[in-house]
Amino acid sequence: MAETVKDKVRNFIVENFLFGDTSYQLADDASLIENDIIDSTAVLELVAFIEDNFGITMSDADIVPANLDSLARISSFIETRAGSVAA
Amino acid sequence: MCGFAGYVGHVHDADTLLTQMTAAIAHRGPDEQGKFIVPGAGLGHARLSIVGLGDGQQPMSDETGQLTIAFNGEIFNYVELRDELRAKGRRFRTSSDTEVILHLYDVMGEDCLSRLNGDFAFALWDQRRRRMMLARDRMGVRPLFHTQKDGTLYFASEIKALLKVPGVTAEIDPIALDQIFTLWAPIAPRTAFRNIDELEPGKLMIVEQGRTSIRTYWQLDYPHRDAPPPIASEAEAAEELRALLTDAVRLRMRADVPVGSYLSGGLDSSLVSALAAGMTPQGLKTFSVTFDSAEHDESAYQQEMASALGTHHRTVACHEGDIARVFPEVIRFTERPIIRTAPAPLFQLSGLVRNAGLKVVLTGEGADEVFAGYDVFKEARVRRFCARQPSSRIRPHLFRKLYPYLPGLQQQSVEYLAAFFGANDAAPDDPLFSHRPRFKTTSAAKIFFSGDLRETLKGYDATDELAGRLPDAFAQWHPLNQAQYLESRFLLPGYILSSQGDRMAMAHGIEGRFPFLDHRLVEFAARLPPEMKLKGLVEKHILRKAAGDLLPPRILDRTKQPYRAPDSQAFMGSGDLDYVRECLSEKNIAADGLFNAKAVAKLHQKCSTQPVSGFRDNAAFVGILSTQLWQRSFAENGKRAEQAA
Numbered sequence: 239m240a241e242t243v244k245d246k247v248r249n250f251i252v253e254n255f256l257f258g259d260t261s262y263q264l265a266d267d268a269s270l271i272e273n274d275i276i277d278s279t280a281v282l283e284l285v286a287f288i289e290d291n292f293g294i295t296m297s298d299a300d301i302v303p304a305n306l307d308s309l310a311r312i313s314s315f316i317e318t319r320a321g322s323v324a325a
Numbered sequence: 326m327c328g329f330a331g332y333v334g335h336v337h338d339a340d341t342l343l344t345q346m347t348a349a350i351a352h353r354g355p356d357e358q359g360k361f362i363v364p365g366a367g368l369g370h371a372r373l374s375i376v377g378l379g380d381g382q383q384p385m386s387d388e389t390g391q392l393t394i395a396f397n398g399e400i401f402n403y404v405e406l407r408d409e410l411r412a413k414g415r416r417f418r419t420s421s422d423t424e425v426i427l428h429l430y431d432v433m434g435e436d437c438l439s440r441l442n443g444d445f446a447f448a449l450w451d452q453r454r455r456r457m458m459l460a461r462d463r464m465g466v467r468p469l470f471h472t473q474k475d476g477t478l479y480f481a482s483e484i485k486a487l488l489k490v491p492g493v494t495a496e497i498d499p500i501a502l503d504q505i506f507t508l509w510a511p512i513a514p515r516t517a518f519r520n521i522d523e524l525e526p527g528k529l530m531i532v533e534q535g536r537t538s539i540r541t542y543w544q545l546d547y548p549h550r551d552a553p554p555p556i557a558s559e560a561e562a563a564e565e566l567r568a569l570l571t572d573a574v575r576l577r578m579r580a581d582v583p584v585g586s587y588l589s590g591g592l593d594s595s596l597v598s599a600l601a602a603g604m605t606p607q608g609l610k611t612f613s614v615t616f617d618s619a620e621h622d623e624s625a626y627q628q629e630m631a632s633a634l635g636t637h638h639r640t641v642a643c644h645e646g647d648i649a650r651v652f653p654e655v656i657r658f659t660e661r662p663i664i665r666t667a668p669a670p671l672f673q674l675s676g677l678v679r680n681a682g683l684k685v686v687l688t689g690e691g692a693d694e695v696f697a698g699y700d701v702f703k704e705a706r707v708r709r710f711c712a713r714q715p716s717s718r719i720r721p722h723l724f725r726k727l728y729p730y731l732p733g734l735q736q737q738s739v740e741y742l743a744a745f746f747g748a749n750d751a752a753p754d755d756p757l758f759s760h761r762p763r764f765k766t767t768s769a770a771k772i773f774f775s776g777d778l779r780e781t782l783k784g785y786d787a788t789d790e791l792a793g794r795l796p797d798a799f800a801q802w803h804p805l806n807q808a809q810y811l812e813s814r815f816l817l818p819g820y821i822l823s824s825q826g827d828r829m830a831m832a833h834g835i836e837g838r839f840p841f842l843d844h845r846l847v848e849f850a851a852r853l854p855p856e857m858k859l860k861g862l863v864e865k866h867i868l869r870k871a872a873g874d875l876l877p878p879r880i881l882d883r884t885k886q887p888y889r890a891p892d893s894q895a896f897m898g899s900g901d902l903d904y905v906r907e908c909l910s911e912k913n914i915a916a917d918g919l920f921n922a923k924a925v926a927k928l929h930q931k932c933s934t935q936p937v938s939g940f941r942d943n944a945a946f947v948g949i950l951s952t953q954l955w956q957r958s959f960a961e962n963g964k965r966a967e968q969a970a
Contacts, residue, residue, distance in 0.1 A: 254931070257925075277766060277941050279735065
């Protein structure tokens with residue numbers, strides 16, 4: 239089965255912010271800040287990952303918790319933006 | 326300034342044991358060693374001669390031979406106390422401050438502590454009552470550790486002396502590790518070593534007839550938040566502050582050897598150096614550390630201040646690779662894991678002082694706790710300000726102003742700033758409100774704890790324990806004073822004065838003196854209205870007011886730049902050193918069992934390849950590496966000893 243956007247994002251978070259800890263139950267809507275998964279440097283790592291892997295350029299206005307503070311929000315943001323790029 | 330060790334109880338071959346214990350801390354006192362042994366008690370001492378060079382040998386007994394003391398530190402008001410005691414007919418045989426304690430104890434018993442203005446830890450044996458009194462200064466400048474083994478109490482200035490006691494071994498305390506990875510330091514009396522405690526600042530311990538009791542003789546206190554200010558005007562407060570600080574420096578210039586001064590380029594050490602320079606007609610010697618990276622370096626300010634004061638200024642450069650080179654030695658002296666490398670350059674700095682032939686330096690340490698200089702105080706104020714209007718898109722911009730030296734933060738959106746600082750989390754009743762973001766960010770590094778360690782710590786919360794240790798009156802204090810208490814009572818003795826202070830200085834036999842921690846000044850500042858300390862977002866306002874004429878405007882008006890050093894990047898540079906590779910190897914991490922070996926390998930890889938690491942990754946890297954070094958310095962020696970036995 240093809241890897242979904244959510245799978246790719248989850249793998250990135252597990253590898254880079256949870257250091258491979260697959261036992262961590264990362265719920266789709268869990269806040270990455272509230273759960274101490276990302277800090278200010280990690281936000282910029284996340285932005286680089288999205289831009290490098292999904293062909294999206296993020297403006298400063300895009301870099302807000304409303305778009306990036308959970309697995310579900312990040313996936314939704316990427317899908318919406320990638321869809322609009324494709325269209 | 327010295328080191329001592331001893332016991333109360335019964336010891337086989339006490340002479341050999343005291344020799345070994347004292348030798349373990351010989352770096353604290355390279356000038357002389359001495360022992361005192363009677364049935365049931367013993368004291369050993371390693372002396373750094375500063376006051377009473379020719380007649381201050383220790384352990385020292387009074388003229389009756391009934392009272393004997395081993396003492397580490399200085400009693401700065403010993404001249405005044407000696408004059409008082411002489412006026413009451415007391416005769417002195419030496420010119421030392423040590424003898425003053427003996428006489429004062431003879432007159433006042435344990436209440437003598439209230440009269441001492443100094444940085445001290447001592448053990449005093451009273452043969453008449455067959456009782457040992459251990460005491461430590463009010464703010465925790467000088468260390469004192471103890472442990473029990475087979476009914477005997479052992480004590481020492483550093484834990485490495487206690488590890489000489491047969492059967493006392495080094496085993497990491499998992500609770501302490503959790504506290505370090507949350508609060509930056511263990512909560513005293515706990516230390517990193519299981520079953521070894523420290524005597525807390527402001528406390529004394531009595532061991533008499535097989536019973537041990539500990540009591541508080543001094544504690545930091547603040548007025549009720551609604552109490553009328555005791556000082557009406559700022560001008561009056563500034564004047565009194567200037568007089569107190571001048572006297573605190575004057576007393577700390579007392580020594581039979583030259584006294585120098587650290588000069589970081591910030592307000593506090595500049596002020597202390599300025600006052601000290603005025604009291605040193607032959608010219609003050611000042612010392613600084615410089616860094617290659619502009620982010621950490623303050624040498625332009627240091628040079629400006631040294632020129633303005635006309636001091637004989639010397640610097641030591643902390644180049645790329647230096648921190649990694651000295652780090653194993655640093656951990657041997659901190660005797661605990663640490664999550665920042667900041668002690669390492671101070672280790673280099675005390676070496677510079679030693680090479681310059683000095684034994685004593687003044688420092689500006691303590692001013693940030695006493696006069697509210699740290700960013701955490703301003704941050705708490707901004708968080709409260711934001712929480713009053715959570716929908717504001719303007720207020721969180723203030724966080725950028727607080728941290729101009731953190732480039733990663735400058736690039737964040739207002740929404741992220743608010744989220745990272747918990748700006749909209751109104752929790753006014755939380756006693757740890759001021760420090761929650763710091764504790765939360767630091768705790769994130771615990772993601773690297775192994776499954777076994779997490780299981781051991783299940784249900785434990787270091788912040789709950791800290792909140793449970795606060796005094797009853799805490800809830801009645803102004804929020805700024807609450808935050809100051811958390812810094813002054815826990816982080817100051819637990820990290821700043823120990824890992825960055827006493828341990829790094831004494832590693833090279835250097836005594837640090839801290840005018841801002843003179844208890845008269847501490848008590849005065851605690852009574853000041855909070856707005857005199859943190860005025861809006863201007864830190865140490867009253868100190869600037871009091872010192873205005875002593876410093877060049879560029880130094881006086883500087884916003885505080887926290888003392889920091891490169892963390893994980895300090896170990897990357899030109900490739901891993903052998904010990905770093907060995908400490909962080911999957912095999913060794915797995916064998917020690919404290920951390921998740923695969924996760925640590927990924928962290929190591931990430932820090933090696935990324936030009937900049939975040940706070941969590943830096944804290945985790947330094948914390949894990951220092952824990953592994955701690956195991957190698959202390960626990961493995963114990964294991965080898967057990968295997969040999």
